[in-house]
Amino acid sequence: MTTQATEHPALFNDDMVRAILSGMKTQTRRPIKTQPGNGISSLFVDDTEVGPRWQYQVPVEAEGVVFNETRQLGRCPFGVPGDTLWVREAWRPCYSSGPLNWHVLYRADGVRIHREEREADLKYMRSGDHWRPSIHMPRWASRINLPVTRVWVERIQDITDEDAAAEGLSEFTIGLPKRPVTNGFVAASMVLGFCNTLPRSRRRFLATCGSAAFAGVAGWLAGGGNFPQSLTCRHGFALLWDSIYADKGLGWDVNPWVFASSFRQLGKS
Numbered sequence: 001m002t003t004q005a006t007e008h009p010a011l012f013n014d015d016m017v018r019a020i021l022s023g024m025k026t027q028t029r030r031p032i033k034t035q036p037g038n039g040i041s042s043l044f045v046d047d048t049e050v051g052p053r054w055q056y057q058v059p060v061e062a063e064g065v066v067f068n069e070t071r072q073l074g075r076c077p078f079g080v081p082g083d084t085l086w087v088r089e090a091w092r093p094c095y096s097s098g099p100l101n102w103h104v105l106y107r108a109d110g111v112r113i114h115r116e117e118r119e120a121d122l123k124y125m126r127s128g129d130h131w132r133p134s135i136h137m138p139r140w141a142s143r144i145n146l147p148v149t150r151v152w153v154e155r156i157q158d159i160t161d162e163d164a165a166a167e168g169l170s171e172f173t174i175g176l177p178k179r180p181v182t183n184g185f186v187a188a189s190m191v192l193g194f195c196n197t198l199p200r201s202r203r204r205f206l207a208t209c210g211s212a213a214f215a216g217v218a219g220w221l222a223g224g225g226n227f228p229q230s231l232t233c234r235h236g237f238a239l240l241w242d243s244i245y246a247d248k249g250l251g252w253d254v255n256p257w258v259f260a261s262s263f264r265q266l267g268k269s
Contacts, residue, residue, distance in 0.1 A: 006079050006083045006084075007083065007084045007085075007086050007139075007145075008077060008078060008079050008083060008084070008085055008086070009085075009086055009088050009139075009142075010028065010077070010078070010085040010086070010087055010088065010146070011088045011089075011134045011135060012028075012087055012088070012089055012134065013089075013090075013134070014089070014090060014107055014108040015108075015168070016028075016168055017087065017089045017106075017108035017109070017144070018108050018109060019168030020087065020144060020146070020168070021108070021109065021144075023265045024165075024166075024168045025166070025167060025168030026166045026262055026263060026264070026265055027163060027166040027167050027260065027261065027262045027263075028078070028085075028167065028260070028261055028263075029156065029159075029167070029258045029259065029260045029261075030077055030078075030258060030259050031156075031245060031248075031250045031256045031257070031258050031259075032073055032074075032153070032256070032257045032258060032259060033074065034073070034074065035250075035256055035257055036056050036058070036071065036073060036257055037058075039058050039059060040056045040057070040058055043055075043056045043073075043153050044056075045080075053072060053073070053074060053075055054072075054073035054074065054075070054076055054153060054259075055070055055071065055072055055073060056070070056071055056073055057069065057070050057071070058071065073153070073257075076151055076153075076259045076261075077259060078148055078151050078259060078261035079148060079151070080148070080151055081148055081149055081150055081151060082147075082148065083147075083148045084145050084146065084147055084148065085145070085146040085148060085261070085263060086139060086142045086144070086145055086146075087142055087143070087144035087145075087146065088134040088135065088137040088142065089106060089107070089108055089134050089137060089142075089144075090106070090107040090108065090131055090132065090133060090134050090137075091104055091105065091106050091107065091131070091132055091134075091137055091141055092104075092105050092107070092129060092130055092131045092132055093105075093129065093141075094112065094129055095129070102114065102115050102116070103115060104141050104143075106143065107131055111143075113143055115140070115141070146263035146264065147263055147264045148261055148262075148263050149262050149263055149264055150261065150262040151259070151260070151261050152259075152260050152261075153257060153258070153259060153260070154257070154258060154260055155255050155256065155257055155258070156241060156252060156255055156256055156257075156258050157252065157255045159234060159237060160234070161232045161233050161234045164232070164233035164234040164236065164237035165233040166262070167233075167237055167240075169233040169236045169237050169240065238252045
């Protein structure tokens with residue numbers, strides 16, 4: 001069955017919007033709502049009747065016979081290659097005098113874009129000049145469209161350092177203070193303080209990076225040397241993932257199954 005290209009909303013925070021606009025972010029991941037667990041023998045897409053739905057098979061034993069049972073993962077929120085993700089981001093309507101008076105202001109970079117006044121939009125435009133969360137962005141207010149180039153299923157710990165970089169992480173700086181910090185002892189204390197604010201599972205994860213990496217981060221914060229190579233984009237992604245999903249029972253240590261998607265860089269064909 002051939003499906004027509006479709007648009008799908010995709011929520012991104014300010015940091016990720018900036019990474020998309022800079023061309024750094026070309027991948028995204030979301031946990032699968034109903035986790036399939038272990039023992040999967042195959043994954044595939046069935047689009048013969050109801051459109052593209054991901055399915056998987058697990059070995060099941062009944063009356064001494066083992067066979068593969070097909071189960072549903074459901075629809076991928078990113079659709080299929082050829083579809084488009086339209087970005088939902090923090091925004092607010094604003095009004096100024098003159099012929100082009102209605103605008104949408106985007107929090108990620110402060111850009112303001114004129115929008116034609118339409119009756120259907122007035123409830124947004126006239127309901128107050130305040131920031132709206134990304135979940136409340138309507139389609140007409142979105143400015144970024146991302147053509148989907150690939151969709152796949154994996155476990156979150158399967159992400160490579162190259163994939164983590166494509167998620168928009170240039171280096172392991174998630175949550176760290178801005179440098180330079182002039183005193184090396186203060187820098188080390190700041191790193192230690194940052195680590196102590198993390199949940200226990202994330203502290204264990206950081207501990208695997210070793211004391212040399214810890215000292216390297218302190219030196220980097222103090223303005224000297226390069227960022228330690230043992231702390232990779234993948235480490236940063238793990239912390240970022242936990243900051244969003246650990247409280248939902250889908251943290252890095254759980255290694256949940258995810259839908260993943262790549263898309264073309266903004267402004268490139």
